[in-house]
Amino acid sequence: MEWVASISTVSQFSVLLADDWKEIPPWSKLEIADQCRSILNKIAKACNTALYIYSIPKSIAIPMTQKTPLYENHLQAGGKMVDFGGWQLPVHYGSLVDEHHCVRNEAGVFDVSHMTIVDIDGTDSSAFLQRLFANDVASLTDVGAALYSCMLNEEGGIIDDLIVYWMGDRGYRVIVNAATREKDLEWIRRQSEKFNVTITERSELALVAVQGPLATERAVACLPEELKAPSRALKRYTACAHDDWFVAATGYTGEAGLEIALPQEQVGEFWNALLEAGVKPCGLGARDTLRLEAGMNLYGSDMDETQSPLSSDLGWTVAWQPVERQFIGRTALQQQRDTGVGQKLCGFVLDGKGVLRGGQVLYKDDAEIGVITSGTFSPTLKKSIAFARVDADCIGDCMVEIRNNRIAVKHVKRVFVRKGQPV
Amino acid sequence: MNIPNDLFYTESHEWVRLNDDGTVTVGITDHAQEQLGDLVFVETPEIDATVSAKDAVAVVESVKAASDIYAPIHGVILDANTALAEEPELVNSDPYQAGWLFSIQPEHATEVEELMDQEAYEGFIASES
Incomplete structure (x- = not known):
């Protein structure tokens, strides 16, 4: 009963807030939101329940905890949940080390639904992304091809690192970090003003990474029929899609495997099928040890806006040719390259x-x-x-x-x- | 969660066993090892060192984090569990027996009894979460 009472308190409160939201001057919105959050947190704590705010406008960046569509599945699997950049995610399900070895030797699955998927389409999309990213999307000549890149500011500092997929008629799909979501989207929208492009955040999609030497085989068995053959045939750094399902042979562990985006209503069933197929649920802890062993950078730790790709061992991701391509940050980066970092x-x-x-x-x-x-x-x-x-x-x-x-x-x-x- | 009723406990999640000969043995609780996750490194204190209550005297490191271990009472370090150098995971698998960290010759015989008992520690964990 306590749980029901507190949820109703929380939603009534936030609806009240939303009604008068437009009347409040923008400079005080953050402060009000912060105070509300603190009050709501106290209510939630007193009622011994987790806090989930539904109605505060998304345009305000409030550090609150969100849940992925797999939240209940994590609890069922014994996940030890932590707050990770505002998301409730499992750090491990019992033993980080066992999960790590499972990905190196067999197959593990990570819930990465907190990551931000953005589709970019329109007649200028190639030209726009050639300006936006330090790596060159012109190298994506086959449908489904993927590219790792940094997105730089004018000073050559890294705003974020990301993967971009070219999906032919479907346009480009970009996956960026969760912690940088707001600033990334704002930067992308601001830079797109002079281009004929549509930018669509796909927050209705869930994202899971199935990784390990046996991952592809086990994950393919759980995919919709139409995607089984094309997914099995994927080469490294390529992707295929069917309806709202998207399958890419990419990852953050140094192992073979797939990253799969799918409608969030279907992810619970898919997750259960993976577990039945012998794929072990793995948490953020193992994700970190695996990526470190694989030599992959973590945004916010190994690089940020004060560092460039050249000072972050990511020089190989910068496409200097053709010299005419004026990507954002090029001038500053060229200067660093000439004088040495x-x-x-x-x-x-x-x-x-x-x-x-x-x-x-x-x-x-x-x-x-x-x-x-x-x-x-x-x-x-x-x-x-x-x-x-x-x-x-x-x-x-x-x-x-x-x-x-x-x-x-x-x-x-x-x-x-x-x-x-x-x- | 396993909290034996014959031990004493600190707010920094050490357990303390009062042995028959008046010495005490110290380790970290089941709750603490669970919070830390898989341990990969344990640094035990130097034998014969004189320590005060709440001194950081040992370190346990899991894959994710390092954590100081504090002396629960005043005294002199008598012995340390050298097996942990090769098998730090003993702290995870058997925190109250094979995973003990060090033992102390207490300066004041009664100091141990000022620590929390099983019930108090249970309540303390509940208030922390």
Whole structure:
């Protein structure tokens, strides 16, 4: 009964707020929303229930927790839920390490429905994306081809990293990070003003990533008939689609597998079918250790608007040719390229005891030379690995400070594990 | 959740066992190991070190995070569980027995009894979540 009472309190309250919303001056909206959220949180806490606000306008960025369509499925599977950038998501379902190994050896599934899917279509869409992205969508010549790119500001700083798919008649599909949703959409809309394009956020779609050496085989068995053959035949970095189902051979783990977007009403059934087919549910924790081992950057940790692709080991994602293509940030990036970047993102391994973590400082001959951007214990290598941004003229083996002790770390290539094997 | 009734507990989620010889053994609770997740590294305290209550004396690290372990009472470190260097996962699988962290010779015999008992700790966890 308590639960029913609190939900009704919450929705009545937010409906009241929405009715008079237009009368409130914009500068005070955020403050009001914040205060309401705090009151609602107290009510929810007193009633021992989770808080979910329905009616506060989306145009206001309120840090509230949202649930994906798979929320109940996570609870059923024993997911330990955490707040991740405003989303309730499982960090693990019992053992992060078991989930990690399962993706390296068999097949695991991640709920990534919090990520933002944006479809971009219209006669100018190619020209628009050639301006918007540092990588060149002109290289997407086959229907279904995918490309990883950064979206830069005029200073060459990274607004976000993303994957863009060219789906032929369906136009382009872009998948960006969840935490950057508002600023990305605002930037994309602002930049599109002079182009004839339509920009459609597909928040009604759920997104799951099925990853691991057995992932494709097991996931294909659960797909609609029309998609089975084309999905099985997908080459790496290509995609196919049918109705509102979209299947791409991409991922964030360094393993084979598929990323599947589908209508959120159907995702529960699909999730259950995957679990029955022997695919293990995996949480954000394993997603992080897997991507680190695979040498993949995390936006907000390894890069942000103060860093460029060149200082983030993403130079390979910048298409410098043709020279006429004036993508946003090109001038600044060219200048960095000519003068050389001061710092670079590198890989490090700790052979001794301990765990490297973001924020730990690196030293060479007692001088500070860099800082770890992401670090973890690698379940595959059974030792700690990290990315660090280091002064370009000091790259090499050095010392890391952990709890006032300096310990030697080895400079290595930024890919630690490829297809299940240590590199 | 497993909270044995013959142990004492701290607000930082250590358990404390009062042994027959007057020494105490310390570890982290089942609740704490569950919150931390798979442990991959344990740094135990130096033997013979004199410690005060609430001193950070050991570190446990899971894949996701590092966490300090505090001395529950004043005393001298008698022994540390060296098996954890090779098998930190013992803390996850058997937090109250094989996963013990260190033992202390208490400075004041009665200090342990000022800590929470099973019931109080249960209530404390409920109030925290």
